Amino acid sequence: MAWAVASVVTFAAAQGPAKDSQARPSATQQAVSPSPSETRPSGPRPSNQGNIRVTVRVVNVPVTVLDRRGLPVIDLTQDDFRVYEDDKPQSVRYFYRGTQPPLRIGLILDTSNSARRKLSFEQDAASEFVFNMLQGRSSQNQIFLQTFDAASSVLQDFTNDPESLNEKIRTLKAGGGKALYDAIYYACREKMLKTGPPEQSRRVLVVLSDGIDVQSKHSFDEVASMAHTAETAIYAIGNSAYGYANPGDKVLKQMAEETGGAAFFPQETAPGADLGTGYLSHGQIGETSQNKGLGAETGIYSAQRLEKLADSLEAIGRELSEQYNIGYTPSNAALDGTYRNIKVVALRKGVLLRSKPGYFASPIVEGNSAPAKGSGAP
Numbered sequence: 001m002a003w004a005v006a007s008v009v010t011f012a013a014a015q016g017p018a019k020d021s022q023a024r025p026s027a028t029q030q031a032v033s034p035s036p037s038e039t040r041p042s043g044p045r046p047s048n049q050g051n052i053r054v055t056v057r058v059v060n061v062p063v064t065v066l067d068r069r070g071l072p073v074i075d076l077t078q079d080d081f082r083v084y085e086d087d088k089p090q091s092v093r094y095f096y097r098g099t100q101p102p103l104r105i106g107l108i109l110d111t112s113n114s115a116r117r118k119l120s121f122e123q124d125a126a127s128e129f130v131f132n133m134l135q136g137r138s139s140q141n142q143i144f145l146q147t148f149d150a151a152s153s154v155l156q157d158f159t160n161d162p163e164s165l166n167e168k169i170r171t172l173k174a175g176g177g178k179a180l181y182d183a184i185y186y187a188c189r190e191k192m193l194k195t196g197p198p199e200q201s202r203r204v205l206v207v208l209s210d211g212i213d214v215q216s217k218h219s220f221d222e223v224a225s226m227a228h229t230a231e232t233a234i235y236a237i238g239n240s241a242y243g244y245a246n247p248g249d250k251v252l253k254q255m256a257e258e259t260g261g262a263a264f265f266p267q268e269t270a271p272g273a274d275l276g277t278g279y280l281s282h283g284q285i286g287e288t289s290q291n292k293g294l295g296a297e298t299g300i301y302s303a304q305r306l307e308k309l310a311d312s313l314e315a316i317g318r319e320l321s322e323q324y325n326i327g328y329t330p331s332n333a334a335l336d337g338t339y340r341n342i343k344v345v346a347l348r349k350g351v352l353l354r355s356k357p358g359y360f361a362s363p364i365v366e367g368n369s370a371p372a373k374g375s376g377a378p
Contacts (some may be wrong), residue, residue, distance in 0.1 A: 003120070057361075058093055059085075060101065060199035062233070062260075063324040063344050064354040070315070070324035073137035073351055083328055084343040094327040103320060104158065104201045104231075105133065106187045109172065110209040110239070112149040116174035119238050121309055122208050127166045129206070129313040133320070134162045141336065144191055145169065150177025150215060152186050158195070172203075180209055181216035181223045184255075188223075188230035199327065203232040204261070206316060210240035211248020220251065222260050228339065231359055233261040237312045240267070260356035266308035266313065330361070337362040 014083045061083065065073040076094040107129070109122055110117075128144075134143055138160075145156040145168050157169040182204060182365075220224075227234060236252035249265060256263040325343065337360065344355040 003285050007075050024141070032297060033162060034125040035099050058327050059359060060115070060202075061326045061328070061342055061343070061344060061355050062202045064262075064319050064356075065323075065324065066319070066352045067180040067347055068350060070182065070352075072319060073348070074322050076324065076346065076348065078326075080347050081324070081326060081347045082347070083326055084345070085328075085330055085332065085340050087341075087343070090328040092326055092328050095324070097322065097324045099140065101199070101325065102142070103133065104192065104195045104203050105141065105143045105320075106146060106191055106205045107143055108146045108148065108183055108205060108207045108209075108238045109169075110149075110178070110180070110207075111147040111172055111174050112178040113174055113176050114178065114210065114212070115239065119172060119174055122239070123169050123172055125309040125313050126169050126208070128310050130165045130316060131162045132171070132314065132317045134165075135161050136231070145174060145184065146187055146191075148179055148183035149175035150179055152179070152183040155189070157159070176253050178212060178214045180207075180211065180213040181218045181220060185218045185223050186215075188226045188232050192230035192232045198231040202320070202325070203230060205232055205234045206313070207234060207236045207252075208239055209236065209252070210246060211236070211238060211241075211251040212246075213248075215249075220255075221318045221358055224255065226366055227255075228358060229360055231356060232259065233356055237265045237267040237309060237316075238263065240285065258357065260354055262319070262354060263315070264312035266312045279310070279345055332361070334345065335361050335363045 023187050028076045028188055063081070065076060065366070074097060076097075081092070081095075083090045104245060107126060109126060111119065115122065130143060133139075133143060136237050142158040143156075144154060144158045145165055146154045150305045154331055155171075156165050159165060159337055178232040183206065189221060194203075195201055195203065201254055234255050236256050238246075238249050238252050240248060249263075255261075330340065332340070340361055341358045342356060344353060
């Protein structure tokens with residue numbers, strides 16, 4: 001389906017460049033880029049500084065619909081959905097299912113010391129995910145690879161070349177520290193916000209972590225706000241050891257729910273009574289030599305359970321490939337920097353629906369791919 005292009009008006013702001021607002025979170029770019037056929041006023045073009053693009057936005061809402069077994073529902077039509085912004089019904093401008101708009105995926109892997117024993121399994125799962133999502137160099141999807149321990153590192157920028165990504169994945173090594181929040185904040189601000197207008201791509205972060213953060217400069221609320229600003233859904237895969245209370249699981253679930261993504265915990269399956277099945281919790285047989293030998297006291301899994309990381313990544317890939325995309329022009333056209341809540345309702349009963357929760361309605365400074373409000377380094 002062809003993209004609907006909104007009209008664009010450019011003017012010089014008399015008060016100068018947009019100022020930071022301390023009262024609300026960062027604003028995201030919502031402008032639709034003008035097509036090459038659009039004409040601009042004649043005469044010299046004013047300086048970019050202080051120029052603001054004002055547009056009639058088309059808000060793109062990726063929607064996942066699953067049945068009771070967790071499989072994608074792929075036979076719904078536009079008439080099966082209702083879209084609301086701040087509880088007001090909206091008129092759908094376009095609707096389709098499948099691979100458009102293309103995906104912009106950030107694959108974030110925990111390489112802290114606690115992930116050392118799991119790293120080889122994470123590498124195998126990540127490689128398989130990359131090849132499934134790109135399926136050759138002709139793919140319109142793109143993935144970047146980022147790791148974190150005490151600091152974040154982007155090992156491979158956005159690319160649709162699975163071989164380049166796999167080469168970087170195979171070089172991963174575990175380090176010290178753990179700054180999960182900073183890693184996600186950085187990925188949203190420095191990568192997702194600079195992928196172009198949000199209505200022209202689906203922005204997703206896939207995070208493999210135990211959800212524990214010990215040294216980030218940014219808080220959970222700041223991370224959630226930045227993810228909303230970047231209109232990025234977070235899919236989290238927990239890799240914490242079975243048999244121990246892990247507060248990070250709650251963090252991963254909340255982060256996914258607040259951004260329209262999902263959290264997966266492939267190691268939650270209860271261990272068997274047979275010693276040969278692998279990891280046993282302390283509560284099963286106590287501190288016997290067999291239990292220590294299986295690594296229960298340090299949270300080591302069996303290979304069988306760690307291999308389920310790949311199953312979770314496969315489920316995420318399948319979900320993203322079968323999403324619906326709904327576009328609408330907001331009935332409230334004001335670009336006032338406020339956060340707008342989005343609610344999508346499926347009329348079919350017995351299905352689970354996930355979609356992004358909202359967006360910031362703000363203009364951007366022309367020539368800058370980041371929001372008008374600046375923010376410090378992670």
